[in-house]
Amino acid sequence: MRTIKPEHIWTKAALAIADALGRNTVREVGGCVRDSLIGRDVQDIDFATVHEPDEVIRLLENASIVVKKTGYDHGTVSAIIDKRAYEITTLRRDVDTDGRHAKVSFSTSWEGDAQRRDFTINALYCDDAGKIYDEIGRSITDIEARIIRFIGEPEKRIKEDYLRVLRVFRFYAQLKDFTIEEASLKACRGHEDGLSQLSIERVTDEFVKLLLAPNTVKSLNAMKSVQIATHFKINENAPAYFDAVKDVVKTNVMLPSLVVLAFGQNYKTHLRLSNAVIKIATLIHTLEPKMSWQETAYRFDRATALNHYLYQNIINARVIELEILRDIDNFPIPKNPITSKAYIEKGLEGKALGDAMRRDEEVWIDKTFKVYENTHE
Numbered sequence: 001m002r003t004i005k006p007e008h009i010w011t012k013a014a015l016a017i018a019d020a021l022g023r024n025t026v027r028e029v030g031g032c033v034r035d036s037l038i039g040r041d042v043q044d045i046d047f048a049t050v051h052e053p054d055e056v057i058r059l060l061e062n063a064s065i066v067v068k069k070t071g072y073d074h075g076t077v078s079a080i081i082d083k084r085a086y087e088i089t090t091l092r093r094d095v096d097t098d099g100r101h102a103k104v105s106f107s108t109s110w111e112g113d114a115q116r117r118d119f120t121i122n123a124l125y126c127d128d129a130g131k132i133y134d135e136i137g138r139s140i141t142d143i144e145a146r147i148i149r150f151i152g153e154p155e156k157r158i159k160e161d162y163l164r165v166l167r168v169f170r171f172y173a174q175l176k177d178f179t180i181e182e183a184s185l186k187a188c189r190g191h192e193d194g195l196s197q198l199s200i201e202r203v204t205d206e207f208v209k210l211l212l213a214p215n216t217v218k219s220l221n222a223m224k225s226v227q228i229a230t231h232f233k234i235n236e237n238a239p240a241y242f243d244a245v246k247d248v249v250k251t252n253v254m255l256p257s258l259v260v261l262a263f264g265q266n267y268k269t270h271l272r273l274s275n276a277v278i279k280i281a282t283l284i285h286t287l288e289p290k291m292s293w294q295e296t297a298y299r300f301d302r303a304t305a306l307n308h309y310l311y312q313n314i315i316n317a318r319v320i321e322l323e324i325l326r327d328i329d330n331f332p333i334p335k336n337p338i339t340s341k342a343y344i345e346k347g348l349e350g351k352a353l354g355d356a357m358r359r360d361e362e363v364w365i366d367k368t369f370k371v372y373e374n375t376h377e
Helices: 012-021 031-038 053-062 110-115 139-145 154-160 163-174 182-186 192-197 200-212 216-225 238-243 252-270 275-286 293-299 302-315 322-330 341-345 350-374
Strands: 026-029 046-049 066-071 076-081 084-090 092-097 102-106 124-126 132-134
Touching: 012 026, 012 046, 012 053, 012 076, 012 084, 026 031, 031 124, 031 139, 053 066, 053 076, 053 084, 066 084, 092 110, 124 139, 132 139, 154 163, 154 182, 163 200, 163 216, 200 216, 200 252, 216 238, 238 252, 252 275, 252 302, 275 302, 293 302, 293 322, 293 350, 302 322
Parallel strands: 046 084
Antiparallel strands: 026 046, 026 124, 066 076, 076 084, 092 102, 124 132
């Protein structure tokens, strides 16, 4: 029997949920159990329970826990504790699938619930005592061997939900030292019609996680090997570009440049991004390549400066200096001292006034940022 120290994932909030539902009726499931076993930081804690959604809602509300019906029709509700959401899903089995949606019925079978999950490494359950339940019979073995493998017949599982193709490569990018089982990788080839049916929001979510993951290069190469990269029009040079940032801790702030490096302008048709990300992604294509990061930060903001610096250095095969990334993050953006008052007093107005102010601002920018560079060598 495999166990873990329950305090790794059974937080105070998690135990409050278990107490509300009944500790013998609920287990933590999926990524939190997997990540605890491999020593990876646990991000989200999800639960599976024998209770149907209405009963889950009743029991949580009786315990004064706020509930949201986040995926009610598919058996999922969220408990909100200390402003954090915890998804709780009733054990299920698939009645019908069409490649995008599944019609489910509720169940009390832990094994049946495990069989409908995507990969063996995501089909582990853990009770409040830290006991691990391997309902598939090979989940722990695959985690120990660092293998990403579909549960059951790969082709069949993909046709149930084509998003699983992208999830293969997303987990491959996120999980260090893991490989994709050969049959599971081969099964990802093709499926153009199915992939084209996926909502742009679901595709975006998977790609954002993949691009921000620590092992994007190997995942992009795997996608190329089965032509998934071609389907999504990923830049041919993307693996080389991402190799340049392999030693950089990627953050959400870097997303605009990472998206452009991966997709070029194709991101506009394949992803749905926030207006803030789109604004910077557009700017780094149009800004003067030689504009210093200091001037970029002054004229726009630090986020634009960071992305402009990354983009220009990567596409021009220049080394990314981690110290400069820190400098950009901490850069004290100076305030332009030039005002119109002195120029107006000299009798300037209209176009002459604007030209004079812009000319002197350029001189000020040049001198100011050269001084900054000299004091930070």
